[in-house]
Amino acid sequence: MNRRVSIYDTTLRDGSQAEEITLNLDDKLLIAKKLDELGVHYIEGGWPGSNPTDRQFFKEIKGVRLVNAALAAFGSTHAAKNAAENDANLKALVESKAQVATIVGKTWDLHVKEALRIPLERNLELIRDSVEFLKPHFKEVFFDAEHFFDAFQATPDYALACLKAAHEAGADMLVLCDTNGGILPQDLAPAMTAVRAALPGAALSFHGHNDSGVAVANSIEAVRLGASQIQGTINGYGERCGNADLCSVIPILEQKMGIGCLPEGKLSMLTSASHYVAEVCNLRPFMRQPFVGRSAFAHKGGIHVSAVLRNARTYEHVQPESVGNVQRIILSDLAGRSNILAMARRYYKDLDKDDPCVEALLAEIKEREAQGYEYSAAEASFMLIFFRTMGWSKSYFDLVNFRVLDGKRGGEQPISEATVQIRVKGRIVHTAADGAGPVNALDNALRKALCDAYPHLNEMKLMDFKVRVLSGYIRDTGGTASNVRVLIESGDKTEKWTTVGLSHNIIAASWQALVDSFVYKLFKDDPQKWPQKTDL
Structure with missing residues (x-):
């Protein structure tokens, strides 16, 4: 890998603008540590001039030793009514003590006229003055050319003039942004060729959004056209349709194009980093995500x-x-x-x-x-059938009976209570528990009955519960008497698993899936569950 491309991660800023994501200070610190461990070159920590959380982040991150990544603070060119040295936003960048300042500026005359409502020449002054003010305070200053490709298609001379103003003021990297996500790969070459001709010594980066579904393709094309840096987010998180997904960009560059992105040996951490960030963001990992999704292979x-x-x-x-x-x-x-x-x-x-x-x-x-069972989605239930067929299964407990009572009085919340009788380790255990609904009550009662015999079940928790009404399957009579399929996702400190149940009775279907989830936990933790592995 003779050529290398730097990776600029903006999950903590651009990624957090996704409508499902809200990151607190602790979340941001956790993700920053994981990104540094992965080996990205730059971590954009946020916009210190816009909110207290980001300001506090830059204070707290000083106590964290980052081994691989430089920390970047994000802001904008100074307000037109201010001088650069009096602008609160630029001052906040300086106060962040980050190694890198990234400022966004307008390059599309439409935005200059309609959003900023200032003369075109004044916008060039904002760019030039902001970069010049920041240069003495930072190791590097990057200029994000907002809407650059739309700007180039509309008024190429002015778009290039904006880049020239930043470059001459000392910007270390010119970031060409597809802010609206509407540019196609074939649109990049005319713009990037013109930039390289006008500013042959400038270092170029690409920042793409995914509104047309081609942010990754555009990022790869930008590298082919000479970009030395790619900006994106883990899992493609970001506002609207998201940003370029670094979990695809990085392996494509490294494995398909022979272009280095991460330190040696770090690529194998990509899947775990992807899932870790998803967990911190409180989102389920996307199963069909290329390279790192559970279904990818x-x-x-x-x-x-x-x-x-x-x-x-x-x-x-x-x-x-x-x-x-x-x-x-x-x-x-x-x-x-x-x-x-x-x-x-x-x-x-x-x-x-x-x-x-x-x-x-x-x-x-x-x-x-x-x-109507679905084993491709409930691998744990399949594995239990597989183990039983192979003669490896064990009986950890047997049902004697269970009963669930639901009731509601007046305007009060409904109440659910479950009674469970099971035979476990040679004795009958009879327990009862209430819960937030009948399935939760069953879970609580079964857990109560088993935990004395199997204390490690306390590590396990139910994480998701899905019910689907089926039609066209055996014994389906339709309507409210239809078969229902229940999927339960459970997890402990080491893994997650999904089990399935099927019945025309939703409680019976839930019980099947619930029992499978407990049995799988018991089986996987049982050191005597199968013979020692043989050489294959």
Whole structure:
């Protein structure tokens, strides 16, 4: 990798503008540490002149030792009514004590006339004076050319004049922004070629939004055209349709183009960093996200699985491990023998394709999915069936009976109470618990009955609950008597898993999924669950 491109992460500023994301100070500090661990070159911490949280962030981050990343503070060119040295926004940047200042300025005459309502020449003064004021206070000053590509298409001479003003004032990086996200890859070449011709010594960066779904493609094209820096966010978070997703940009540059982005050995941290940021942002990771999504290297069709087992390159464009992901073989009604064999190999046993267990498991999965079970979405429930078919399952407890009571009095909130009788370790345990709804009451009662015998169940919690009404399946009579499918996501300190239940009775379906979630936890933590792995 002879050529290198620097990565400028703006998750803490641009990413936090997504409508689902609200980051507090602790969240921002956690994400900053993870980004530095990943090895990005720049972390944009926020806009200290705009809100107290960002100002406090720059104070607190001083106590954090960043090993790989330089900290950038974001702001704008000074107000037209002020001189640069009297502008509160620029002063806040200086007070942040960040190593880098990034300021955004107008380059589109439409915005200068309609938004700022100042003469075009005055806008050039704002750019020039702001950069000159900041230069003595920072190691580097970057100029974000807002709406640059729209500006170039409308009035190319003025757009270039704005860049020239920043460059001559000492800007270390000119950031060409597709602020509206409407530019297509073929639109980049005319603009970037003109910039390089007009300012041959200028370092160029690209900042893309995803409103046309091509922010990653534009970022890659910008690098091909000479950009030495790419700005984006983890998981593509950002306002409207988001920003360029660094979780795609980075591996494409490194693995497909041979252009270095991260320190040696850091690319394999990409998936864990993606999921970590999603968790801190309180968002579910996107399953079908390229490179780092849970489904990115998942194989469901039997023909695909058979080919992948012979040579992963047949259906995988990069090695999953290179980005910290894993190959997954999914069982469903599309499954073939190869899926079963791959799952068996994954769990410590080499099966012959003619083993009776293979045919029995395949038939059971296809029958259950015909009824409405969904094992591609509930891998933990499938694994329990798989273990049972392989003869590896254990009985941790047995149901004697359960009962759920729901009631409501007048204007009061509804109440739910569950009673559970189970046989566990040779004795009958009878418990009752209330909860916020019948499923929560069942969860509380079952947990209460089991935790004396299995204290580590206290580590487990239910994280998500989904119900879908099915039509067209076996025994479905329609309407309120339809079958329902329940998916429950559970988790502990090491992993998450999903289980499924199916019945025309929503409580019965919930009980199935609930029991599977507990049994999976018990099974995965049981050191005696299966024989030692053999050499395959």
